[in-house]
Amino acid sequence: MSNSGTGPVVSFENVSKQYGGLKAVDGLTLDLRPGETVALLGPNGAGKSTSLDMLLALKKPTGGRIRMFGGDPYHAIKSGRVGAMLQSGGLMPEVTVLELVSLVASLHPRPLPVEATMKSAGIDKFADQRVDKLSGGQTQRVRFALAIAGECELIVLDEPTTAMDAETRRLFWANMKAEVAEGRTLLFATHYLEEADQAADRILVINKGRLLADGTPAEIKQRAGAKRMSFRLERVDEPFLLGLPGIESLEIRHDVVQIQTRDSDATLYAVLDAGYRPTEIEVASLGLEQAFIAITAEDDRDNGPARVTRQGSAASAEKEMSDK
């Protein structure tokens, strides 16, 4: 089942996970290519952890199929090709850090030297401490050490830097880049846009279990960095508004117009130049949270009446994904 060719390392084919009436993951389709560093970005409850749990064979999809190295994820994991760090992964108490890392390394078919692993995870300083006596940030680094205790081809990290302070976080990513530089594929979930931006070659934005955008950080940032503009305007001319420069999305309720735009100045000038005199003009930057809300709202409209024109490669990449 070796797959050293150019096939995808991971592929989700229309994968869903349903809990009772709730769809945690809803028709997710994506491929990870060898050597990529991919961020799975989304707010809390977006389905990131569920997706990773299914990828790591901890949960079974209720629909669709997940392949890892072209085969069953369970077998890939049991043959040691995946190093993973879970948000909810606990540690065995009552043993020392060194004992725990040695144990997990000894369970791996291709273990790495324990000392080197401890060093690159930055836990060699407290090797003889009891696991149950560590701080949150230290625990997180031990989890990371367990993920890289053996030679692996794919690293999967769920919210790896939660509970880490700024300095630890910086060190963590420095180590991570070294791991990836050796040709490994990295998939990590995060809700920090900045982190995805700095570390990833590619960002997958998911919300409510669906893939909303797939692109480079620059492409995604452009979307998330858009501004929201609203004003009142009598006799709304929808085709005109859709043709405004920079416009990403449009929403009209009675005489209130809401626009998401990449260039708020150009959009507003175009409205004024056309002779309109809107009132109650408001322009606001989209924060991270709002950017997600905006992207989600846009996605919801895709399923309703087509009222939006979209430009840019992130949008077309998203279109491709959501059309599948």
Add this chain to the structure above:
Amino acid sequence: MSSASGTLALGRAEIIRLRRNKRYLFFTLALPIVLYLSLAKTATTEGGISFKIYYLFEMASLGAFSGAFNNNAIRISQERKDGWIRQLRLTCLPANSYVVAKIIATVALTAPQIAIMMLLGRFYGGIDLPIWQWTVIAVTIWLGTLIFAALAVAIGYWMNPNSVQPVIMLVFLFFSLFGGLWFPVTGGLKDFAQGTPTFRIVQIATEVTRYGTIQWAAVGVILIWLAVFVGLATFAVRNAAEAI
């Protein structure tokens, strides 16, 4: 590393943990020894055998069973909640290794505990039995620990750490009281107690000491309980697979 030796490595780690756990050592080893030392010299007899023998079975069983039961149930429940079981599922170990390692550790640590109690009975209590009778007693108690370890796995997978404590207390109280591990069960209660594995374990030990015979009906009852609890444990583990 093969999956068998991986499971053994995990079992070794479990043994290291248990040996560091003072609470575990107190209840499984220190307490039974102290109780036995203070009770063994009683001259009374019970059911035709002296109390110094009777208490030996009881204390050895209490220590071994409480270790296998209370300790495993609490830990499994807690480690399930903490996510250690999830973490292990990301290693190359087969899915059942966690439970198997727990049983290995229990069995490995219970054996010397039972042996210590038997030696105590022989050299402190002055109980003089042929080797084969000592062996029957030790193996029976050891089989009993498997019953309790299996039940502990089922409870640990079923219950959250908050609710597990009172439940195991009640269950253990039930089996130890009606099984006659604290004091001999007599009268009408005896008919009921016949059905418990604990009573039968003490019965085998008593019979072999008094008459040099093995109560095969008792062995049957013990094996039935073992089968039922192993079944429950298997069901609980499979059932929890998605919730871990």
